[in-house]
Amino acid sequence: MTTLLYTDVEEELRAAVRALLADACPHRAVLARIESATPYDGDLWKALARDIGAAGLLVPEELGGAGASAREAAVVLEELGRAVAPVPFLTSAVVATRALLAARTAGPGEAAGELLERLASGEVTAALAVSLAASPYRPVRGEVAYEAAGAAGEAVVSGRVTGVAGAESADVLLVPASAPGGEESALIAVETRERGVEVTPVTSLDLTRPVAMVSLGSVRGRIVARSEGPDGVRSIVRDALAFGAGLLASEQLGLAELCLTSTLEYVKERRQFARPVGSFQAIKHRLADLWLEIGGARAAARNAAGALAGRGPGTDRAVAVAVAQAHCGEVAVHAAEECVQLHGGIGMTWEHPAHLYLKRAKADQIAFGTPGEHRNALADLVDVPAPV
Amino acid sequence: MTAGVTWSEAAVRERARAFLAANDLSAMDRLDFLRARFDAGLAWVHFPEGLGGLGAPRDLQAAVEHELRGTPDNRPGRIGIGLGMAAPTILGFGTEEQKRRFLRPLWTGEEVWCQLFSEPGAGSDLATLATRAVRDGGEWVVDGQKVWTSVAHTARWAILVARTDPDVPKHRGLTYFVCDMTAPGVEVRPLRQITGEAEFNEVFLTGVRLPDSLRLGAVGDGWRVAQTTLMNERVAIGGASDRRTMIGTVCETWRTRPELRTHDLHQRLLRLWVEAEVLRLTGARLREQLAVGRPGPEGSGMKLSFARLHQELSGLEVELLAEDGLAYDDWTFRRPETVDFVGREAGYRYLRAKGNSIEGGTSEILRNVIAERVLGLPAEPRADKDIPWKDLPR
Numbered sequence: 118m119t120t121l122l123y124t125d126v127e128e129e130l131r132a133a134v135r136a137l138l139a140d141a142c143p144h145r146a147v148l149a150r151i152e153s154a155t156p157y158d159g160d161l162w163k164a165l166a167r168d169i170g171a172a173g174l175l176v177p178e179e180l181g182g183a184g185a186s187a188r189e190a191a192v193v194l195e196e197l198g199r200a201v202a203p204v205p206f207l208t209s210a211v212v213a214t215r216a217l218l219a220a221r222t223a224g225p226g227e228a229a230g231e232l233l234e235r236l237a238s239g240e241v242t243a244a245l246a247v248s249l250a251a252s253p254y255r256p257v258r259g260e261v262a263y264e265a266a267g268a269a270g271e272a273v274v275s276g277r278v279t280g281v282a283g284a285e286s287a288d289v290l291l292v293p294a295s296a297p298g299g300e301e302s303a304l305i306a307v308e309t310r311e312r313g314v315e316v317t318p319v320t321s322l323d324l325t326r327p328v329a330m331v332s333l334g335s336v337r338g339r340i341v342a343r344s345e346g347p348d349g350v351r352s353i354v355r356d357a358l359a360f361g362a363g364l365l366a367s368e369q370l371g372l373a374e375l376c377l378t379s380t381l382e383y384v385k386e387r388r389q390f391a392r393p394v395g396s397f398q399a400i401k402h403r404l405a406d407l408w409l410e411i412g413g414a415r416a417a418a419r420n421a422a423g424a425l426a427g428r429g430p431g432t433d434r435a436v437a438v439a440v441a442q443a444h445c446g447e448v449a450v451h452a453a454e455e456c457v458q459l460h461g462g463i464g465m466t467w468e469h470p471a472h473l474y475l476k477r478a479k480a481d482q483i484a485f486g487t488p489g490e491h492r493n494a495l496a497d498l499v500d501v502p503a504p505v
Numbered sequence: 506m507t508a509g510v511t512w513s514e515a516a517v518r519e520r521a522r523a524f525l526a527a528n529d530l531s532a533m534d535r536l537d538f539l540r541a542r543f544d545a546g547l548a549w550v551h552f553p554e555g556l557g558g559l560g561a562p563r564d565l566q567a568a569v570e571h572e573l574r575g576t577p578d579n580r581p582g583r584i585g586i587g588l589g590m591a592a593p594t595i596l597g598f599g600t601e602e603q604k605r606r607f608l609r610p611l612w613t614g615e616e617v618w619c620q621l622f623s624e625p626g627a628g629s630d631l632a633t634l635a636t637r638a639v640r641d642g643g644e645w646v647v648d649g650q651k652v653w654t655s656v657a658h659t660a661r662w663a664i665l666v667a668r669t670d671p672d673v674p675k676h677r678g679l680t681y682f683v684c685d686m687t688a689p690g691v692e693v694r695p696l697r698q699i700t701g702e703a704e705f706n707e708v709f710l711t712g713v714r715l716p717d718s719l720r721l722g723a724v725g726d727g728w729r730v731a732q733t734t735l736m737n738e739r740v741a742i743g744g745a746s747d748r749r750t751m752i753g754t755v756c757e758t759w760r761t762r763p764e765l766r767t768h769d770l771h772q773r774l775l776r777l778w779v780e781a782e783v784l785r786l787t788g789a790r791l792r793e794q795l796a797v798g799r800p801g802p803e804g805s806g807m808k809l810s811f812a813r814l815h816q817e818l819s820g821l822e823v824e825l826l827a828e829d830g831l832a833y834d835d836w837t838f839r840r841p842e843t844v845d846f847v848g849r850e851a852g853y854r855y856l857r858a859k860g861n862s863i864e865g866g867t868s869e870i871l872r873n874v875i876a877e878r879v880l881g882l883p884a885e886p887r888a889d890k891d892i893p894w895k896d897l898p899r
């Protein structure tokens with residue numbers, strides 16, 4: 118039976134990640150990072166890969182990874198969410214890795230296996246070249262075309278994808294593309310250092326996980342999965358996005374918790390009208406409500422992580438993911454908004470970290486489908502049909 | 506015989522099967538069956554042996570219910586206060602004799618219990634209550650008025666909090682009793698509710714004599730004992746798992762009456778569906794925590810969320826029904842035997858759900874409790890904490 122609690126192993130993992138982040142990822146560093154030329158913290162990522170094995174957490178042991186499940190990845194994401202850490206864990210070690218794992222199973226899988234080994238080593242990172250706003254229900258938006266070329270398993274890719282997260286730091290892009298005429302589709306690995314690859318950063322709402330536009334002009338790449346018609350590859354993408362959505366709930370949980378804790382600390386200390394502002398009932402009741410929402414978020418996020426780690430029926434998994442995103446997406450935003458409001462003027466400043474959380478939470482609400490899209494998906498999944 | 510045993514699910518199942526094999530249901534009357542079930546330790550497995558339980562983890566009860574499905578039950582809707590509030594309090598504070606006397610007929614439903622806490626002048630601020638209990642030899646003489654007393658009209662016993670010392674601050678002068686509802690001087694009058702029926706009552710206590718053997722806990726310790734009752738009450742209301750859930754009921758209407766659907770209601774219903782599922786998962790997680798002996802503070806929140814969800818869902822259902830929502834099934838002034846949140850029709854559910862944020866501690870009070878006890882926020886300023894009860898302004 119899966120449990121909604123944390124196992125001892127998971128708690129140890131959490132403690133290790135938290136200790137590392139406390140040291141290597143204070144708010145000060147994140148604030149400095151977002152104004153630098155490189156949005157992602159390469160040293161922090163190396164430390165996470167080396168000390169925690171974060172880069173290859175989901176990669177099987179025979180490929181050099183830790184062979185862990187979605188449940189452990191979820192715990193890491195809780196901690197990364199608490200720290201708004203600017204690292205490509207979600208984009209590379211979760212979503213891209215999941216797509217490669219699926220590609221490997223779909224076979225022949227050598228290319229995918231090799232890439233997974235490289236990812237597990239922490240030397241390179243990858244990103245799935247779809248918009249961060251794409252959802253399991255609308256998996257691919259941009260159109261990228263490919264043609265088989267040169268040696269077997271190679272292709273030339275052209276097209277443009279907008280809103281890609283993790284692209285700026287990625288060494289490899291996994292590009293879903295279709296052959297002219299659309300009778301075949303493929304997932305193609307493109308090295309970002311290849312000629313013809315252009316990654317143009319977008320001035321992003323969330324500077325700790327910025328998005329970029331990816332342009333591919335006749336770029337050489339390696340096919341990691343191929344199928345007749347558009348559906349095979351689309352289902353790999355859809356699965357990776359659902360996996361990302363379900364685990365993002367844990368990031369949102371961690372983020373919301375941190376917002377609540379830091380707000381509690383502040384309102385206990387800050388005094389107005391000769392008493393702590395946290396002694397006013399209007400504020401106490403708001404925080405009690407937020408705490409309740411977060412308790413629900415923990416149950417929903419754990420449930421999604423458990424469902425993604427298990428082998429239960431696909432519908433159960435889809436329901437767990439949709440429920441977790443529909444709830445946690447809203448809770449994280451609510452927590453960050455309360456955090457800003459209850460800090461008063463200081464909460465509006467660039468210097469205070471509250472805005473980092475607000476921006477991440479708001480971007481996360483859109484990532485992998487908005488809460489509304491997830492609720493609409495439930496209409497079919499749990500048979501609450503729309504008006505005819 | 507089995508003292509010190511740690512029970513496994515398999516062992517509990519085995520015991521339930523053995524019990525069924527040993528008792529010929531067709532030859533037994535309902536009550537005999539329930540008594541035998543109690544004596545076999547299969548009433549509430551987490552209670553001690555000899556008191557209807559096995560000293561087993563609480564979550565193993567589900568296995569028993571599964572094995573015994575289809576057998577006569579104790580009609581929990583009639584005896585919710587006994588099961589959810591009186592029983593854990595008696596278990597926690599009662600003497601051996603009290604436990605043996607009260608728990609068995611409480612569980613079998615032979616004796617219904619009610620809760621004599623609230624008074625006209627003491628609701629949220631329960632500790633200001635004014636009902637007096639004065640010692641007279643081996644007895645206590647009780648005088649006062651209680652109100653909102655659910656199912657007092659069917660109750661054999663009551664849990665009662667009364668003031669035994671007016672000269673100390675309000676929390677300290679209270680004592681907890683079991684009140685004999687058949688004793689002379691106990692008068693129960695129905696109070697008609699917004700649903701039309703009278704589930705609750707006012708109860709007048711005039712010179713009611715209770716032997717000291719009906720005292721639960723020490724003299725002056727009533728507040729602490731009452732806390733156990735109230736905590737369990739919130740868990741009982743918040744964790745109520747009726748076979749028919751409110752979300753299930755509304756979704757059924759939604760599915761079978763497509764002509765009623767609108768886009769606005771669809772969006773709102775999906776939102777509530779998510780909330781209901783999140784609450785279900787929160788409850789499941791909480792039970793897991795309890796089962797491993799690490800109860801989480803989330804318990805204090807369940808009732809609050811449950812009340813909100815019930816109110817929103819039942820409100821949505823009436824709106825969904827449109828013209829049918831203008832009708833009401835029955836306003837007759839009746840005195841029901843059971844407390845049922847989801848029974849009857851949509852209009853009743855809507856009105857009854859209003860009580861969910863009042864009974865067992867209002868939602869405002871529960872937010873205070875969470876803010877202060879869980880989140881550690883400063884307490885409300887209290888003018889009355891150190892003043893003897895008799896000198897409080899009223």
Ligand SMILES: Cc1cc2nc3c(=O)[nH]c(=O)nc-3n(C[C@H](O)[C@H](O)[C@H](O)COP(=O)(O)OP(=O)(O)OC[C@H]3O[C@@H](n4cnc5c(N)ncnc54)[C@H](O)[C@@H]3O)c2cc1C
Nearest residue numbers: 620621622623628629653654655860863864865866867869
């Ligand atoms: C259906 C139903 C069944 C019940 N059954 C029983 C029963 O069997 N036995 C029994 O003993 N009692 C029972 N009750 C009584 C219930 O416990 C009380 O109604 C409840 O505790 C509130 O007390 P009150 O009615 O005096 O309201 P009050 O305490 O007067 O409250 C009035 C309003 O003020 C708010 N308020 C009060 N204090 C504060 C504060 N500090 N901060 C913010 N807001 C505050 C309340 O939330 C409420 O909205 C029942 C009630 C209902 C509705």
